[in-house]
Amino acid sequence: MSLRSPLSKILGRGSAKQGVSHWWVQRVTAIALIPLTLWFAYQLIHLPLADYDAVRRWVATGLNPAWLLIFIGAVAWHSSLGVQVVIEDYVPHKGAKVVALLTSTFLHVVLAVVSSYAVLYIVITNFCGGIIPVGFLYLH
């Protein structure tokens, strides 16, 4: 018996590469999120969250902004892939499915980009000591 699958079994199954990478990225981001979410939760518990200056100082201190960006990237990617699977399973109508998938992906990208930009913005404005650069330009 040949080890090669008959063409008729392969057609229409979608790209194997894509499917494997989806599965793997879901797992890899899940593993990365174990330490990242626990770090984040630990930090939040110890932060005086109502204190604007303390929160901004924490965001801008040491490697915190780097870890925050990594956390944002991992959590948005994991969440996006997860929601995608749920939509594929539960939204039966093809048109609605495509719209739902595009909307979810778009929202995840927007949330990840905006929250990353907020982190960078806090770091920059903290360094500039009260002078607020707008779009990386100084306004007087």
Next chain:
Amino acid sequence: MRQRPLSPHIGVYKFGYTMATSIVHRATGIVLSVGLIALTYWLIAAASGPESYTSAVTVLAGGLGQFLIGGWLFAFSYHLLNGLRHLNWDLGRGLEKAEARGSATIVVVATLLLAGAFIYAAFFAGVPR
């Protein structure tokens, strides 16, 4: 669009313990995904200045905010612990029916403990706010 393989539809399963834990994993995953909006809102507020941050804190410290935060702590505890169970399955371990039942019980009990600890730390531990 071609027909592609999907997860088996829920209708084909007999309802059981392991199925309930699987549905809850899904539900908590979606609840946490909604939480990303709150994370972004909080970071935007901190980037936007003291007035925005104060009003965001007022929202998050209000009744609805506290309810949502409590829910996310519960969802996170479950999803984290049951996620470990999933990852163990992915290594091909713990797949026997009795083992899956046992780990389901452990996850439920450990979720109550972990969520309880988070809720204590978040709402009652008296960290200066």
